[in-house]
Amino acid sequence: MSSPTVFITGAAAGIGRSTALKFARSGYLVGAYDIDETGLASLNKAITSTGGRVVTGILDVTDPKQWEERLKEFDAEANGRLDVLINNAGILVAGRFEEMPIEVHKRQIDINFNGVVYGTLAAFPYLKATRGAQVINLCSASAIYGQPELVTYGATKFAVRGVTEALDLEWAEYDISVKAMWPLFVQTAMTQGVSTGTTNSLGIKLTAEDVSQAIFDATRPSKRLYHKVHFPVGIQSKALSLGSRFSPAWLTREVNRRLSHK
Numbered sequence: 491m492s493s494p495t496v497f498i499t500g501a502a503a504g505i506g507r508s509t510a511l512k513f514a515r516s517g518y519l520v521g522a523y524d525i526d527e528t529g530l531a532s533l534n535k536a537i538t539s540t541g542g543r544v545v546t547g548i549l550d551v552t553d554p555k556q557w558e559e560r561l562k563e564f565d566a567e568a569n570g571r572l573d574v575l576i577n578n579a580g581i582l583v584a585g586r587f588e589e590m591p592i593e594v595h596k597r598q599i600d601i602n603f604n605g606v607v608y609g610t611l612a613a614f615p616y617l618k619a620t621r622g623a624q625v626i627n628l629c630s631a632s633a634i635y636g637q638p639e640l641v642t643y644g645a646t647k648f649a650v651r652g653v654t655e656a657l658d659l660e661w662a663e664y665d666i667s668v669k670a671m672w673p674l675f676v677q678t679a680m681t682q683g684v685s686t687g688t689t690n691s692l693g694i695k696l697t698a699e700d701v702s703q704a705i706f707d708a709t710r711p712s713k714r715l716y717h718k719v720h721f722p723v724g725i726q727s728k729a730l731s732l733g734s735r736f737s738p739a740w741l742t743r744e745v746n747r748r749l750s751h752k
């Protein structure tokens with residue numbers, strides 16, 4: 491039998507890199523893609539030097555043509571299997587909404603949301619051809635309630651949530667499940683130098699390894715009696731998402747107002 495496979499975007503750094511290493515150590519053929527060639531070369535070395543298998547390549551997730559090409563190349567190595575697609579590539583720009591140039595808003599939407607749509611669409615034939623295939627989307631605790639100073643970033647994650655929930659229902663008939671990971675702030679390049687009301691009140695506590703472990707666990711077969719779509723990562727994200735589910739809207743707003751110092 492051929493080994494299981496995983497295709498990861500934004501794999502050159504942070505959560506993506508940690509996830510690539512995790513799946514490689516667990517016997518997966520890893521497809522690691524990014525726009526950062528140097529980071530990919532370092533990841534390639536780290537995986538192959540420990541006996542793992544990896545295919546790396548340049549993929550800008552905002553380019554549907556590149557998606558088609560990289561998926562086709564990976565398929566040639568993967569014996570027709572695409573067990574897990576991880577839509578991880580993302581950018582975050584913090585700041586006041588009105589002070590951010592339109593290009594910055596647009597770039598966040600293009601990478602964080604359009605990239606997920608293009609990639610998931612291009613991967614469909616490969617996912618459909620693989621029994622029990624899964625799509626893992628990097629959502630965020632900023633999609634629990636709109637976040638001041640992270641307005642467009644958070645909104646892209648609300649959109650990723652919508653795609654995840656809807657596709658998980660729509661693609662059940664093809665035996666493809668779609669899941670969303672919900673970490674709060676993680677210690678990666680993305681949050682370096684970021685100072686908002688919520689990063690200051692809640693801190694940046696999670697590591698990339700915490701998230702990659704949670705991603706790996708989310709892809710394992712489960713004995714759960716219900717179908718789980720959303721995976722909060724870390725105590726803070728679990729508490730916030732649970733709280734928002736059971737508290738009235740005015741209270742959720744008040745908690746978020748206080749946490750964001752608004």
Ligand SMILES: NC(=O)c1ccc[n+]([C@@H]2O[C@H](COP(=O)([O-])OP(=O)(O)OC[C@H]3O[C@@H](n4cnc5c(N)ncnc54)[C@H](O)[C@@H]3O)[C@@H](O)[C@H]2O)c1
Binds near residue numbers: 501529628629
């Ligand atoms: N760091 C956090 O606090 C945090 C919290 C919740 C969710 N997330 C999500 O996790 C994911 C990974 O974040 P991270 O913290 O590892 O960030 P990171 O900045 O450490 O890594 C992001 C990677 O994505 C790549 N990338 C950027 N634009 C790309 C593009 N157009 N095409 C392909 N690759 C591209 C970068 O080169 C980089 O290697 C993102 O979707 C992010 O929104 C992060």
